[in-house]
Amino acid sequence: MAGGNIEERKVVESREWYLAAYAPKGVPTSDHLKLRSVPLSLAADSIPDGHVAVESLLISVDPYQRTRMTGLDEGLYFPQFNLNEVISAFAVGRVIRSKDSNYKEGDIVLNPFFPVAEYIVVPSAAFIRKVDPVSGVPLPDYLSSLATGELFGDPKPGSNVFISAAAGAVGMYAGQLAKLKGCRVVGSTGSDEKVKLVKEEFGYDDAFNYNKETDFDSALSKYFPDGIDIYFDNVGGKMLESVLNHVNKHARIPVCGMISDYKKIWTEREGVRNLLNMVGKEVRIEGFLVGSYLDRFGDFAKEMESYIKEGKINSKHKIYRGIESYLESLGSIFTSANSGKVIIEVKV
Amino acid sequence: MAGGNIEERKVVESREWYLAAYAPKGVPTSDHLKLRSVPLSLAADSIPDGHVAVESLLISVDPYQRTRMTGLDEGLYFPQFNLNEVISAFAVGRVIRSKDSNYKEGDIVLNPFFPVAEYIVVPSAAFIRKVDPVSGVPLPDYLSSLATGELFGDPKPGSNVFISAAAGAVGMYAGQLAKLKGCRVVGSTGSDEKVKLVKEEFGYDDAFNYNKETDFDSALSKYFPDGIDIYFDNVGGKMLESVLNHVNKHARIPVCGMISDYKKIWTEREGVRNLLNMVGKEVRIEGFLVGSYLDRFGDFAKEMESYIKEGKINSKHKIYRGIESYLESLGSIFTSANSGKVIIEVKV
Numbered sequence: 104m105a106g107g108n109i110e111e112r113k114v115v116e117s118r119e120w121y122l123a124a125y126a127p128k129g130v131p132t133s134d135h136l137k138l139r140s141v142p143l144s145l146a147a148d149s150i151p152d153g154h155v156a157v158e159s160l161l162i163s164v165d166p167y168q169r170t171r172m173t174g175l176d177e178g179l180y181f182p183q184f185n186l187n188e189v190i191s192a193f194a195v196g197r198v199i200r201s202k203d204s205n206y207k208e209g210d211i212v213l214n215p216f217f218p219v220a221e222y223i224v225v226p227s228a229a230f231i232r233k234v235d236p237v238s239g240v241p242l243p244d245y246l247s248s249l250a251t252g253e254l255f256g257d258p259k260p261g262s263n264v265f266i267s268a269a270a271g272a273v274g275m276y277a278g279q280l281a282k283l284k285g286c287r288v289v290g291s292t293g294s295d296e297k298v299k300l301v302k303e304e305f306g307y308d309d310a311f312n313y314n315k316e317t318d319f320d321s322a323l324s325k326y327f328p329d330g331i332d333i334y335f336d337n338v339g340g341k342m343l344e345s346v347l348n349h350v351n352k353h354a355r356i357p358v359c360g361m362i363s364d365y366k367k368i369w370t371e372r373e374g375v376r377n378l379l380n381m382v383g384k385e386v387r388i389e390g391f392l393v394g395s396y397l398d399r400f401g402d403f404a405k406e407m408e409s410y411i412k413e414g415k416i417n418s419k420h421k422i423y424r425g426i427e428s429y430l431e432s433l434g435s436i437f438t439s440a441n442s443g444k445v446i447i448e449v450k451v
Numbered sequence: 452m453a454g455g456n457i458e459e460r461k462v463v464e465s466r467e468w469y470l471a472a473y474a475p476k477g478v479p480t481s482d483h484l485k486l487r488s489v490p491l492s493l494a495a496d497s498i499p500d501g502h503v504a505v506e507s508l509l510i511s512v513d514p515y516q517r518t519r520m521t522g523l524d525e526g527l528y529f530p531q532f533n534l535n536e537v538i539s540a541f542a543v544g545r546v547i548r549s550k551d552s553n554y555k556e557g558d559i560v561l562n563p564f565f566p567v568a569e570y571i572v573v574p575s576a577a578f579i580r581k582v583d584p585v586s587g588v589p590l591p592d593y594l595s596s597l598a599t600g601e602l603f604g605d606p607k608p609g610s611n612v613f614i615s616a617a618a619g620a621v622g623m624y625a626g627q628l629a630k631l632k633g634c635r636v637v638g639s640t641g642s643d644e645k646v647k648l649v650k651e652e653f654g655y656d657d658a659f660n661y662n663k664e665t666d667f668d669s670a671l672s673k674y675f676p677d678g679i680d681i682y683f684d685n686v687g688g689k690m691l692e693s694v695l696n697h698v699n700k701h702a703r704i705p706v707c708g709m710i711s712d713y714k715k716i717w718t719e720r721e722g723v724r725n726l727l728n729m730v731g732k733e734v735r736i737e738g739f740l741v742g743s744y745l746d747r748f749g750d751f752a753k754e755m756e757s758y759i760k761e762g763k764i765n766s767k768h769k770i771y772r773g774i775e776s777y778l779e780s781l782g783s784i785f786t787s788a789n790s791g792k793v794i795i796e797v798k799v
Contacts, residue, residue, distance in 0.1 A: 180731035374722020381738035383528035390729035
């Protein structure tokens with residue numbers, strides 16, 4: 104946006120991304136996602152009671168967002184974005200005006216459905232949680248590590264843990280937390296470079312490249328001779344099916360995304376055919392949404408703080424600068440070359 | 452078996468069912484399952500320490516047993532029966548000799564993997580639990596209602612509960628327990644007679660015939676305008692997939708069997724393609740085995756006792772007489788005509 108102190112201006116030109124056309128197949132391009140600039144009044148008297156004006160700091164770029172841009176019936180995941188309306192994403196912002204006594208200027212807020220815009224005016228009640236920044240935990244880690252701790256519960260030391268998308272935004276934290284809790288951790292990822300990354304930087308016991316070891320059943324037999332106790336599923340589809348052939352009694356499968364499913368609408372996907380194994384092994388599969396755990400964010404941030412300060416958790420972020428990079432950054436996460444968390448730094 | 456008082460005889464002729472050939476397709480016939488008579492010594496000095504001799508009273512005839520007779524790789528459900536060895540089933544028996552001080556003659560015992568034989572001698576430690584018969588709860592109800600209570604947890608009154616195989620051995624209890632806990636309960640079943648049965652005898656709020664209403668998505672839209680909170684899955688496959696298009700936030704899906712999957716080996720089944728809905732709605736699917744809850748059997752029997760005595764739970768059993776009826780009874784449960792629990796009464 105144009106320069107100048109925000110305090111001095113009443114109306115800003117806020118750039119925002121909107122969906123001009125649905126992309127039923129393939130990753131959205133500039134035909135589908137477009138940037139526009141809209142004037143937004145930040146004058147105190149133009150902000151309704153119970154609302155806050157927020158400037159975006161960081162925007163999380165997540166694979167699932169693609170499912171909201173297809174225009175197709177995607178079942179019960181998130182609803183489609185409306186054409187010509189600003190899209191939304193998980194983001195961190197800073198309050199710059201407040202008409203709610205619970206919020207004051209400078210407060211840092213989280214919102215899982217934050218408009219992908221430089222400035223927004225929103226009801227403070229909906230989807231916004233305040234964060235007390237913990238010294239030593241970089242904001243990008245706030246964004247990307249939130250749900251991970253919640254999903255594991257308390258794994259027994261020695262548990263055999265498998266993480267798919269092991270070098271990805273969620274996998275990298277999941278694997279390291281499992282290691283910290285005394286588990287044996289093996290990951291799958293899409294390139295030899297990322298196999299190296301998760302073993303050397305994230306401390307996984309082992310990892311394999313699913314583009315090379317394409318017989319997942321054989322791979323899991325090799326890497327899990329004692330079976331799998333926890334599968335942290337980021338992928339779904341064929342990998343989940345193979346895992347269900349290697350689960351131990353009472354295995355748990357937290358799922359916070361299924362990237363292999365985002366490429367097709369559900370009726371065109373290959374289904375999981377061996378759910379019956381869940382009965383014989385008394386397995387639990389459970390879906391999780393980050394947005395449901397915002398209330399516990401503070402506790403988790405404190406746990407992460409100690410780990411990060413002691414150098415026990417490494418993270419890898421691909422930072423894009425400026426809101427204009429949204430389209431490019433979204434495309435990047437659907438290539439095997441991507442690793443770590445993709446974040447847009449809107450404002451430093 | 453031949454007549455005469457068991458107390459007076461040292462050796463009995465015990466009839467038992469064994470698998471003469473695997474049945475990879477179709478329901479097993481007399482080509483696959485055969486009855487034979489074997490002599491068994493019940494002399495006290497022929498029973499090893501830590502073993503008990505038991506006479507069979509009731510044998511449960513369950514759909515999943517078919518999956519143990521195919522000779523095919525069925526994944527991680529129960530292992531295949533060995534050819535020419537006696538098969539096993541969930542059963543209730545009475546101790547007639549004991550070489551374990553924890554058991555005495557006359558004790559009633561449960562065993563989820565009880566040889567399908569008139570008399571057996573088994574280690575008391577493995578798979579056997581003692582039951583204190585509760586007056587007023589018929590033994591058939593012991594057999595068939597065990598797992599049901601455990602699976603529900605504590606459903607909120609007003610929850611929308613869907614039960615597949617609603618007139619079946621497990622469904623009939625599940626539906627009635629859900630009603631007693633204040634839920635709205637709808638079932639699916641395979642004939643108009645059974646729709647009538649579950650509504651009139653078991654008190655379901657509504658029910659539909661899945662052989663007539665074959666568009667499950669439309670049926671569930673009609674019967675669950677407010678969505679599904681709990682799905683008690685006995686079926687798997689397409690019905691589970693349709694349910695996942697109608698689940699509410701935090702829906703729970705306990706699974707204790709998947710009868711639609713027993714007809715095909717897993718690689719030939721149509722898979723469930725919309726597990727991604729579990730993420731968006733934070734759904735939990737969890738497998739349960741009756742055999743894992745034997746320790747809590749007493750508590751559940753007490754709960755059931757009061758319900759049954761007050762006439763709040765109805766049950767329907769199809770009782771076959773004599774161990775020779777095993778093959779016929781097994782075939783019966785794979786027809787739409789079957790309802791309720793199929794049990795063999797070996798001894799009155």
